[in-house]
Amino acid sequence: MEILDILILGSGPAALSLASELAKQSLSIKGISTKSPHQKWENTYGIWASELEELGLESLLSHRWSKTVSFFGDGIKEKGNNPTKHSYDYGLINQEAFQNELLKKCKGIHWLNETAKQINSENKITEVICSSGLKLKARLVIDASGHKSKFIKRPLLREVAQQSAYGIVGKFSTPPVNKDQFVLMDFRPDHLNNEELSSSPSFLYAMDLGDETYFVEETSLASYPALSQEDLKKRLLSRLSNKGIKVEEIIHEENCLFPMNLPLPYKNQSVLGFGGAASMVHPASGYMIGSLLRRAPLLAEKLAIFLKEANYSSLELATKGWSVLWPYELTQRHKLYQYGLQRLMSFDESRLRSFFSNFFKLSTKEWVGFLTNTLPLPKLIYVMSKMFINSPLKIKLGMLNIKYK
Secondary structure, eight states: OOEEEEEEEOOSHHHHHHHHHHGGGOOOEEEEESSOTTSOOOSOOEEEHHHHHTTTOGGGEEEEESEEEEEOSOSSTTGGGOEEEOOSOEEEEOHHHHHHHHHHHTTTOEEEEOOEEEEEEETTEEEEEETTSOEEEEEEEEEOSOTTOSSOOOOOOSSOOEEEEEEEEEEESSOSSOTTEEEEEEOOOTTOOHHHHTSOOOEEEEEEEETTEEEEEEEEEEESSOOOHHHHHHHHHHHHHHTTOOEEEEEEEEEEEEESOOOOOOSSSSEEEOGGGGTOSOTTTOOOHHHHHHHHHHHHHHHHHHHTOTTOOHHHHHHHHHHHHSOHHHHHHHHHHHHHHHHHTTOOHHHHHHHHHHHTTSOHHHHHHHHHTOSOHHHHHHHHHHHHHTSOHHHHHHHTTOOOO
């Protein structure tokens, strides 16, 4: 039986991002997935334009906005509707172009339409048994199939915070956002009833797509239990109705639900993860695409070097891979972000609006670095400390888990 260097599980952005880099390393690689890597990705992927520019991939943007704003007021009178201007370009990735770009770089890697049922590691090799009965062997198995992976071992967390969202691409009776505008967060609560005001906060994420078409999405940053799609849809339609806006045509509906605070996987295990399976979702924002593209090249290069050592077992290869993926620096940053998320989840909508209003008073370089996880650890500590010092009393007490009335 053929023994591969690497077998990749999955065919989404995480799997293809890593596979496209591994393909440069002269390794024997195959992939398995229940979906073809050519099957169209459904979700929309937003990203700060600079993240793609730094990688020379800005051509993958289907839309780009310079008019980027948020709203953190109460929605009452002029003061409560003043926008916070970000003055920093945001983009929407062209899914088809992005997918094709990665597939083009995956030359030589063949995906099998299979589902991994069982994984066994012995005698330095890992065997994957598929639901069809097919058996595949590889020196290293990489699970990039998403956060629902059953093969990646991590500490148990009973209360997993979820980011949930319900969105519509469509046409409306009145534009839900201004022409050529992108709204990162609209937290104005004037459309909510008392029960909704006391439950998990949510915000509008919206953009002008041109041709009188808009994308509007009601998003819960993180909550346990997660806000349901029904509740988010109700809030979105109520938000629009409050402004006299009707949905005239639905071109596409989007439903999102993914964990924000999954513990980091154990490093001492025989299967390596990447993407959601490896807890790479940014705990404070939910972004991951930029991180996938930045971290895949180094991991691929290091794995190629490790695989040259013929005596390394699957466990040794995976353990070394985990150490590259999650070094001390990134692990400590992840812990800080998780702490911040935990505190934000305890905030009511008023305190959350106040927090984000204060957050965007940081310098552009600081808040962009925070949201993209590109601040070095010392700088991240400095920024978080600065934000705490400059926060109103009710935010300080919230970050310290002290009740405020």
